[in-house]
Amino acid sequence: MAERSFAKEVEHLRLRAGEEFHGEGILAITKALLQCGVGYVGGYQGAPISHLMDVLSDAEELLGEYGVRFEASASEATAAATLAASVHYPIRGAVTFKSTVGLNVASDALANLASGGVTGGALLIIGEDYGEGSSIMQERSHAFAMKSQVWLLDPRPNLPSIVKAVEDGFELSEASNTPVMLQVRIRACHVTGSFPAKDNKRPPMTVAEAQNAPRRDTQRVVLPPASYQHEQEKIAKRWPAAESFIRERGLNERFGPEKAPVGIVLQGGMYNGVIRALQRLGLADIHGETSVPLYVLNVTYPLIESEFLEFCEGKRSVLVVEEGQPDHIAQTFGAMLHKAGSSVKLAGKDFLPMAGEYTGRVMLEGIGKFLHAHGAELLPDAARAPNEPQSSKPDTPDLSGVVPPRPPGFCTGCPERPIFAATKLVEQELGSHHIAGDIGCHLFASLPPFEIGSSTMGYGLGPASASAFNAAGAKRTISFIGDGGFWHNGLNSSIGNAVYNKADGVIVVVDNNYSAATGGQDILSTRAPNASRSTGHSIVDAVKGLGVKWVRHIDRTYDVPKMRDTLREALTTETEGPKVIVASSECMLNRQRREKPIATKAIKLGERVVRPRFGVDEDVCTGDHACMRLSGCPSLTVKHLDDPLRDDPVAHIDESCVGCGNCGEVADAAVLCPSFYRADVVHNPRGFERWLSGFRSRIIARLQARRARRRLTFDEVSA
Amino acid sequence: MTARPGEIHSQMAGVIKIAVLALGGQGGGVLSTWIADLARRRGWLAQVTSVAGVAQRTGATIYYIEAAPDKGRAPVFALSPAEGDVDILLAAELMEAGRAIQRGFVTPDRTVLIASSHRAYATAEKTVPGDGLASSEEVATAAAIAAKELVLFDMQKIAEGAGSVISASLFGALGGSGALPFPRSEFEATIRASGRGVEASLSAFADAWARAEEGETSKQGEGAPGTPRVGEPQGPAKALEEWRRLEARAAALPEPARDMAQAGLRKVVDFLDPAYGAEYLDRLDRVLAIDSANRDWALTDMAAKYLANAMVYDDVIRVADLKTRASRFSRIRGEMHVSGEHVLHLTEFMHPRAEEAIGVLPAKWARWIEARPRLFAWIDRRINCGRRVRTDGLFWFGALYLLAGLRRYRRSLRRHEIELEHLERWYALALDTAKRDYALGVEILACRRLIKGYSDTHSRGTSKFDRVLSALEMLDGRADAADWLRRLREAALQDEKGEALEGALKTVKSFA
Known part of the structure; x- marks a missing residue:
């Protein structure tokens, strides 16, 4: 059972032509797959496409209605190998996983798949986990596209563009007999938006039909001499087929004026960031109307030489906005210009940083500097003055020594x-x-x-x-x-x-x-x-x-x-x-997600339910925090007491405690202190239990009263 | 197709940019969806983005919303907040507000900062053996400078009061701040439309709206230590009479030290009996004799605090006493929301060692055992194991109750002998030193802070205490001796193993 349920949202996947789809990027991708008549889907979870797997899983029934096979693959390698179903059969297939780690695992299968080539459209939807919020090493998927010669789509991060990229991806794959990777970045997966829906399509051939009428072609098996032939085929047939498809279908886009002294070439995924920088520089409006020409690469591999050189014509200088390193795209463009004997100045990582995410600030500064250097006449008067973002008043105190780091950690009650x-x-x-x-x-x-x-x-x-x-x-x-x-x-x-x-x-x-x-x-x-x-x-x-x-x-x-x-x-x-x-x-x-609603319901129905929670006796705790050093539980926290005799804050367990028992166990195992106690609250206790508890309480209360009579007591007892 | 430069930028003013900084589980996703839904209800176009994944596992997460009036064409929104370009910043915790300021998301020309003043402590703050909590005041001060407008109060408390979560009170504070051009009815309709926990959310929303509208920012220092609770003690007439005499003695102490002495007196009498209180005041009289008003009675004040802490050592009798008190039972019932319809079971996690058991034997017997290591080890093997005991049951309550009853024999028990011997040595050292170097005497008293905890923790604390005081030989006679001793003590509180202390000691050795 996954963390988030998409059971409700999955209903949107039934929308028909003429209706408007509203939702997150990942749901849009799923809807697009159904509209494209996909025959099978698979994948392995991992941010940022975990939710895509969850959506597919929750949509399994719907997928079944169309004869679409869904696999929760054992690994990314399994997922990529699943695409073998499109090698001999005209079935569209899609798999998804996070990248680059997923591509690392899948690269063996991917290389074999790319070598033999495909008949049906084969789409790999990869969640590019790069930049802020990423949980992995910072690398690019681009190199995998280059080494195996599979095509790489990097659409503009809005729902209509992403949906179109799914459609284009399948067609491009079929037109060039090559698997296609569709790259979506972290925020694009979760961006909200809308697009006009189309009817879902039943796959023209289902996996069941293929299984019942098997085909084979030894020429598609990666084995000499066929494998030598595959390499030749990639260059002589598949690449040119892809190029002409991309060009003829206009997969890459151009915005802004035809004629200008400078222009910007960018990965599709960078589009919103580039537009925002231009907006802030006064060179674009809210709708993205720009006075700087843009060449948007919705396909970042292969690069179309003729398109690029046309874009460069008449310009003094062109800036390549390419996130991550090495700068494969800029290097390729540089070689193209050199080969063409062009005098256009190519800028890129000299104005933008070589490594790291292209955040709003990075884009504003980089594009601003480029325009100051190469296209100052375009800049409005206000922007021609130094345009540093005003970070804060100079007298804002430096908080670097104050604000504590807050990396992710184990959840409350985590069994690890x-x-x-x-x-x-x-x-x-x-x-x-x-x-x-x-x-x-x-x-x-x-x-x-x-x-x-x-x-x-x-x-x-x-x-x-x-x-x-x-x-x-x-x-x-x-x-x-x-x-x-x-x-x-x-x-x-x-x-x-x-x-x-x-x-x-x-x-x-x-x-x-x-x-x-x-x-x-x-x-x-x-x-x-x-x-x-x-x-x-x-x-x-x-x-x-x-x-x-x-x-x-x-x-x-x-x-x-x-x-x-x-x-x-x-x-x-x-x-x-x-x-x-x-x-x-x-x-x-x-466990909480599973059990909490059941327990709440049972309490309402009058059933006996025991709810455990831990507590700390604050007057027993001495504030050494040894327990914190063996726990780190978010619910085990600290508080200052209202006591002038105490210097250090004492341990305190807040209401989020789920009663897992770790703190008590640790206090025991490490021989720490007797401050911890577990309070089991019995809801709807049975008759005998209630009587026994009352009996005990009365005797205990009598003993307590006896002692209170014989000594001075300072603490107030509320009834 | 081409926009003319210059006039375009003004059109951007229509876009509202809102960032939400929250911790995993605080409902940042719900809040950002509400904000976007609200905008859409008013016919605006809105976009939400977030970074899911492991960042949500208790770490800090940023949600980002952009919205603009619908002019018939889709706007191009950015996918993440940019420095110097955020209109409204909502922080679901004070240090997250600090982080937003640090990252440049809060700027005086445009940002309305709406933040909850409550704290969710980070691991780095909690694991410090001393007090490692970050300064809320510094962040609040910075927030007032960095933001165009600031709405700062405890929104967590409001949410808890309403039985809701902080996303609801943040939404209320956003409405009450007037930063969005939407009427209150639409905010409420948005909450209603979302369907879950509506009534509790609306209640938290309304309370927070009212607070934010007043423009009230919270007084810093909420929840910081204040004056001690003072209630009249209860008990037998004779003891009360003795108490009043003690109280009068304490009241006669010079003003700066009086409050501390009164708190200390209650603590030691609560620990044993009024006679112990008299011992406490007698010891204080010794310090008073060498102290004076022109020193502001600093030595007396410090002695009043740490004498009480030293005299109230943590033995098994005290633990048993605290665990069996009626006040404890009623406190737990309150904290755990136990009513008459429930039954409460209480399980204590105890792990006594031979030292603890032998500590409650008469001093002579205990010394006899301590002199025989093999016997001691044999006892340890029988005693030293984790015990889960049910103090709501009669057997273990009774056992602890009897143990607590040993308090009146305390003066003859081994642990008392050890503690008092240690106390006297430390106290005499402080007072003797104070006669030569007043400030150094004060610092020696303050070193008592290092001794706390039970078992291993206690021995670790004692060893740090000894190591810090071991520097006295090197420092005595120097003009900056007190300052150095304070530094050593602070170093000792920084980490568990005492690495910082070792470093500081090396420094002292290098010049001494």
């Missing part, structure tokens, strides 16, 4: 927190170890307060990244891997590798029942029921099946002492080979 608290405790006993991290929520452990994990090499590659450290007699390594990473890649690359190479390290599989970091999608070992997928498969069995001898399963990670003792045993046991601990507890976000 106690695993790392236990690891910290074991390290206090046995000293520090080399600890390898992996991709997933558990990577947050590398930040304070845990500071556990020194590397991350790729999804499911945590234990693999510790594989060099297997020297005999040396301290064992600890490596972490999530259940998502385990099924994605880790089963073979990490666990199988460790077994085969007789690795001696400790592997902790952090099993929260979902692919949690990407939004809580179900995976093979998910325990909650799933009507359309086969779940409930045991990680422990899988690990044993690979030949791991020492396996321990912890079914409640909140048991910090047990977690600590198991880790200690793993680090000290005589048993040879990898030591695998599967630490399982359900992702608290998902």
Whole structure:
């Protein structure tokens, strides 16, 4: 069950011609796929296209009505390989994943797909996770397009343009027998807008029809000599076909006057940012009418030489706005101009930064500087004066030492927190170890307060990244891997590798029942029921099946002492080979989403429900904050007491507590302090329970009154 | 097709640019959808963007909205806020407002800053052993300078009061600020149309609207320590009589130290009995004798604070006492919203060690055991384990109740002996030093702040205390000795392991 449900929005996917579609970018993409008669879709979740997978998943019934097959692929490689269905059959297929990490994983399948070429339109919708809010290394997908020669669309970030890019993408793919990548950036995925809907189309050939009438063509298999032929075909046939399609269909756009001393060439995705900069410089209006000519590359690969040279004609200078590095586009354009013997000056990364996101400020400054240098006559008087954005009054105090950093971290009640608290405790006993991290929520452990994990090499590659450290007699390594990473890649690359190479390290599989970091999608070992997928498969069995001898399963990670003792045993046991601990507890976000409404309803219906929450006795707490250093839970916070005798704030648990128990367990395991208590509030208690509680309360109250009579009491007791 | 330069820029004035800075789970998505829906209800065109993904896992997230009146043609909106180009900035937490100012999103020429003054503390603030909380005042001051208009009050409290979430009170504050040209009825209709938790949202919305309309910004220091709660003590007549005598003695103390001494007196009497209060005042008299008004009684004030803290050490008797009090039970019932229809179970997480158990034995017996390490270890193996005890049940309540009853024998118990010995050494050192170097004496007293916690935490605190005071030999006689001791103490509070302290000690060694 994913973090966000699109059950309501999915109804918009039924809109017909003549109606207006309103919604987010990802929904628009799904609608466009249906309008294009797609035959199958697949993909792997990950920001920023996680929600696209969730939409597809929630739309499964609708997809079924059209005979469209939907796969929640095991990995991006699986997703890309799925497109093989379009190699021999005229079926349109689309897969989606985040990039560049997804393309890294998928690149083997993608290269094979690109070599043989496709018959039906094959579209890869890639969520470019770059810039602010990105969770991955900063690279470009562009290089993958270049190396495998698949075409790359980068549409303007508005719904009509994105929908059109889906349509164009399929047609371009079919016209050039080449897979096409459609790149959407983070904010474009979530941008809201509208477009005129068309009727959904049934695929002309469904996957069922293809299965019942199989075809094959040895020439399409990537095997010599066919593979040599493929390379020739790419250059001699597919590329020219793509070029003429792009040119004839006008996929790239031009805005502004025909004649001007300067112009700007930009990736489609940069369009709104460039227009905003021109608006602020007084060179464009609210609708995007511009007095600087723009050449918008909705297709960033291949680049159309003739179109570009036409745009450059009569201009002194042209600025290329290309986000990220290396500047592949500018380099190609530079070579084109040089070859054509042109005198047009090409500007780009000399006015704009080589690396990093092109934010509003970067665009305004870069384009402003370019125009000052090369097209000053275009600038209105006001803008010709120095145009630095006024950041703040000079006397605004500097807050850099005040505002604390706030990186993402474990959620309230996260079951992974106690695993790392236990690891910290074991390290206090046995000293520090080399600890390898992996991709997933558990990577947050590398930040304070845990500071556990020194590397991350790729999804499911945590234990693999510790594989060099297997020297005999040396301290064992600890490596972490999530259940998502385990099924994605880790089963073979990490666990199988460790077994085969007789690795001696400790592997902790952090099993929260979902692919949690990407939004809580179900995976093979998910325990909650799933009507359309086969779940409930045991990680422990899988690990044993690979030949791991020492396996321990912890079914409640909140048991910090047990977690600590198991880790200690793993680090000290005589048993040879990898030591695998599967630490399982359900992702608290998902669990709350599942259980909270049920509990609320049950309370209303008069059923007995126990709701746990933790508390801190503020007069017992001494304000050392040792508990925070082993927790970092958002609900475990601090407050200043109304007491002149106390210097430091004391621990305090706010109302967001879900009663997971980590703080109490940690206080016990680390022998911290007796301040924590758990309050279980029983709603609708049964008769006997109520009587027993009343009986106890009366005796307790009598004892308390007895003591109060015999001593001085200063605190007020409210009834 | 070509727009003429110059006249165009004025058209941009029609676009309103709104950024929302929120933490994951604060409803930033709901708020930005409301704002866009509101604009659309008025026939405007609006666009919302956000960055989802891991940034939402408790981290800071930015939502961005642009809206403009519909002139029959689609405008080109930007997808993210730009420095110096934001009209309205909503911050769902004070430090997020600070972050917005830092990033240049709040500028005096145009930005209306609407921020909640409440704090959600970041991990970096919470893990400091001392007080690591960021300064709200500095951000509030900066906000007043950086913004064109500022609406700043505790919107979290308003939301909680209405049983809603902060997105509703932020929406109300936005309306009340008058920054958007839309009538109140449309704001409310937007909330109604969204469908969930409507009544609670509307109530939070209305309260926040009223606050914002008044143009009120919150007084800083809300929730900061103020005067202690003062209520008349209850108890047996004889004890009350003794208390009044003690109270009179404390009231006769010089003014700057009086409040602290009164608070300290209550604390020590609450810990043991009125006689212990008399001991406290006797000790204070010793400091009074060497203090004077022209020093502003700083030494007495400091002694009043830390003597009380030292005399009220955290032993198992105190824990048992605090855990079994009626006031505690009623406080928990209030905090957990327990009414007569509910049943409350209370589970305590205890982990006593041999030290704690032996601490409540008569001093002589305890010393006998302590002299036999093997016996001590044997006891530790029996005692030292985590215990979950139910204090709503009669057995464990009774056990803790009896343990708490040992307080009247405290003076003869081992822990008391240890603590008082330590206290006397420290106190004598401070007073002796103060005669030579007044300021240094004050700082020695203040070092008591380092000792806190239980078990390992307590030993770590004590060891830091010893290490800081170990510098005295090197510092004594120097004119800046007090200043250096203060620096050492502050360093000791910065991190758990005492790395900052080690560094500071090295510095002292280098010149001493």
